[in-house]
Every structure is written in structure tokens, then in C-alpha cells.
Amino acid sequence: MLLIKCPICDCEGDETDFHYGGEGHIQRPTSSNPDKVGDEAQRDYLYVRKNPRGLHSERWLCERGCGKWFHALRDTATMVISKTYLITDKPPAELKKAGKK
Amino acid sequence: MPDLDRNLALSHRHQEMENQALGIEMSERDDVGMIDLRGKADDKAFMKNAATVLGVELPTDPRTSIKKGGIDILWLSIDQWLITTPLKSHDKTLSALTKKLTKNHALVCDMSDARSIIRLSGDRVREVLIKGCSFDATQPDFKPGTVRRLLFAEVAALAHFVDSNPDVIDLYVFRSYANYVWEWLLQTAHEDAGVGLFQVQDAPVV
Missing domain, CATH: 3.30.70.1520 (Heterotetrameric sarcosine oxidase)
Structure with missing residues (x-):
């Protein structure tokens, strides 16, 4: 069972007090004209997800605290959550660094 | 606007309370x-x-x-x-x-009619609370004034710590769950169902 701490309300609880929201920082292919968005870009946005061994950015909902979404950096090998940050924050530097390996 | 003589979710359950042997006192807040x-x-x-x-x-x-x-x-x-x-x-x-x-x-x-408030009071309130959720109600920063949302007995609830000595906790649950939570509390708060967490315990017989 993961122990998670919400960065907004400082509520610490186990996994069942939170709700998993999938991978973080997924961007919709932007275009004012939908015809210009290729099938591959749309497919990647909808279905293709990273499956790294190591740092993974994911979204969590603080269901029994403040009811807000936030991001967490979890190591998929050790299950250690090294960092939590706000939902509007950009991907932290360590995530980019881990992706380049 | 709440009706002054409104029909509360648990008003029909109060009359049976005299026959219950409970370790705490509980009632629905109607005020x-x-x-x-x-x-x-x-x-x-x-x-x-x-x-x-x-x-x-x-x-x-x-x-x-x-x-x-x-x-x-x-x-x-x-x-x-x-x-x-x-x-x-x-x-x-x-x-x-x-x-x-x-x-x-x-x-x-x-939101007056969306939720029911069950008031729990007595020395064993924290004990009853920790039986129903993962939150540790024994920690010292859970003091009067504290508000905590919980997954209590598998339903969404909110605990408001009102007073201590003896402890008084208001449990907010959705109205449709009120009867279920009441039933759950009747079982869990039974005077024979205590775990004796907050009292001096005898040393085990060797």
C-alpha cells in the first residue's frame, strides 16, 4: 500500500484515500482545424502511454482531503513517491533527466 | 430552505435506542x-x-x-x-x-437536506471511529475543531471533532447512507465490542 501526502492540504493517507488518474502531462494535439491533426497524433494522445522502469509522473486525486488533483513522481521500481506538485505545474527537471537515459 | 418540521433520515431510529447497550451515545442532529x-x-x-x-x-x-x-x-x-x-x-x-x-x-x-449529521459522544468515540476508517483518530493533532474527510465504513463521510472530555464528534454522511451508517454504528459501538484502547489494561495472565 502506498502512503501518499497531498501537496495542497498536507493530508497523509494510504492509497485508498486517493484516486489514481493515469499518467500526467498528457497534451492534446492542438489545432484549430481538426483535419490537420493526424491519425497518429490523435492515437498517441488517446492511447499511447509511457511504461518506464524508474521515475513516472502521474495524477492523483486527494479524495478524502481537499478533493483536488495533483501530480506525483513515483519510481515504478521502488514505489517511492519522491515528489508531489500541483496539477498546473510543468514537468520537473528530474523527470526530463530520467526520460533521457 | 429546510422545513422546520422536516422529515429527518433517522427520526424513526431514535425510539429503539433505549434497548441498545452502547458504549457511546449517538443521536441525529436535528437543530x-x-x-x-x-x-x-x-x-x-x-x-x-x-x-x-x-x-x-x-x-x-x-x-x-x-x-x-x-x-x-x-x-x-x-x-x-x-x-x-x-x-x-x-x-x-x-x-x-x-x-x-x-x-x-x-x-x-x-445543503441542509443533503447530509445527515450523527453526533457521537462518550469516552469511546475515537475507538469507534478508528474501527471504520484508515485515519488514526488517536493522534494528538486530532483535537476539538479538527475537520477530516474520511472513507468511513466504506462510505464518504466527514468527521468534525466538536469537544473533548468527553469526546464529541459529529459525523456527516450523505442522507441516503444515514440508515446504513446508523446500523453499522449500532453493531460497532456495542458495549461488548470495545477494544479497550483508551483505558488501563490488566497485564495478561501468564
């Missing part, structure tokens, strides 16, 4: 109405206007509450508060808040 207030805590005009009506500033620290007169203001989120008001002055508070906050980006909503 308060509830107002859901939403707005941004960093919006100074909103905070000021809300404070003017309520007579006290909205609490901004997580999981805290403030009591002013008969009104309790419970922190629910960074942009949400639950206000419990005495039933008699409920309409007055509700309309005053609505009127004062019309020009602010805010929401005032009467």
Missing part, C-alpha cells in the same frame, strides 16, 4: 442547517464579504473549523467551506450570504 460556500481563498473581496456576514473570517488552514455564536464554519477544501447554522436563523444567514456575495465569483448553496 442545524447546512450551507455550502465556494469561492477562492485568495480573493480578498470574497473573503471580506463572507466575514462581514458570518462575523468571523473563513478558516484557511487545512482541516480546521471556526465557531462563532451558533455558527460553525468547516474547512473542506482550499475553495470550499461548509457552514452549519442553527435552524432558526438559517434562512437569514443564507439570504444574507447570497445577497452579499452576488458580485463576487462565489457560490452559496443550501
Whole structure:
């Protein structure tokens, strides 16, 4: 069972007090004209997800605290959550660094 | 607007209480109405206007509450508060808040009949609470005034620590779950179902 701490309300609880929201920082292919968005870009946005061994950015909902979404950096090998940050924050530097390996 | 002789979710359960052997006292609160207030805590005009009506500033620290007169203001989120008001002055508070906050980006909503409040009191209240959720109610920072949302007996609930010595905790549950939670409490808070966590225990016989 993961122990998670919400960065907004400082509520610490186990996994069942939170709700998993999938991978973080997924961007919709932007275009004012939908015809210009290729099938591959749309497919990647909808279905293709990273499956790294190591740092993974994911979204969590603080269901029994403040009811807000936030991001967490979890190591998929050790299950250690090294960092939590706000939902509007950009991907932290360590995530980019881990992706380049 | 809550009806003054409204039909409470648990009004039919009170008469059977005399035959129950419980380690705590429990009853449904029938004397308060509830107002859901939403707005941004960093919006100074909103905070000021809300404070003017309520007579006290909205609490901004997580999981805290403030009591002013008969009104309790419970922190629910960074942009949400639950206000419990005495039933008699409920309409007055509700309309005053609505009127004062019309020009602010805010929401005032009467939630009096959405939830039921079960008041638990007695020395074994914390013990009953920890049987139903993963939250550790024995920790010292769980003191009067604290508000905590819980997954209690598998349903969404909110615990408001009202008083200590003896402990008094208000348990807010959705009205449709009230009967189930009451039933659950009758079993769990039975006087023979104690775990003796907060009393001196005899050394085990060797």
C-alpha cells in the first residue's frame, strides 16, 4: 500500500484515500482545424502511454482531503513517491533527466 | 430552505435506542442547517464579504473549523467551506450570504437536506471511529475543531471533532447512507465490542 501526502492540504493517507488518474502531462494535439491533426497524433494522445522502469509522473486525486488533483513522481521500481506538485505545474527537471537515459 | 418540521433520515431510529447497550451515545442532529460556500481563498473581496456576514473570517488552514455564536464554519477544501447554522436563523444567514456575495465569483448553496449529521459522544468515540476508517483518530493533532474527510465504513463521510472530555464528534454522511451508517454504528459501538484502547489494561495472565 502506498502512503501518499497531498501537496495542497498536507493530508497523509494510504492509497485508498486517493484516486489514481493515469499518467500526467498528457497534451492534446492542438489545432484549430481538426483535419490537420493526424491519425497518429490523435492515437498517441488517446492511447499511447509511457511504461518506464524508474521515475513516472502521474495524477492523483486527494479524495478524502481537499478533493483536488495533483501530480506525483513515483519510481515504478521502488514505489517511492519522491515528489508531489500541483496539477498546473510543468514537468520537473528530474523527470526530463530520467526520460533521457 | 429546510422545513422546520422536516422529515429527518433517522427520526424513526431514535425510539429503539433505549434497548441498545452502547458504549457511546449517538443521536441525529436535528437543530442545524447546512450551507455550502465556494469561492477562492485568495480573493480578498470574497473573503471580506463572507466575514462581514458570518462575523468571523473563513478558516484557511487545512482541516480546521471556526465557531462563532451558533455558527460553525468547516474547512473542506482550499475553495470550499461548509457552514452549519442553527435552524432558526438559517434562512437569514443564507439570504444574507447570497445577497452579499452576488458580485463576487462565489457560490452559496443550501445543503441542509443533503447530509445527515450523527453526533457521537462518550469516552469511546475515537475507538469507534478508528474501527471504520484508515485515519488514526488517536493522534494528538486530532483535537476539538479538527475537520477530516474520511472513507468511513466504506462510505464518504466527514468527521468534525466538536469537544473533548468527553469526546464529541459529529459525523456527516450523505442522507441516503444515514440508515446504513446508523446500523453499522449500532453493531460497532456495542458495549461488548470495545477494544479497550483508551483505558488501563490488566497485564495478561501468564
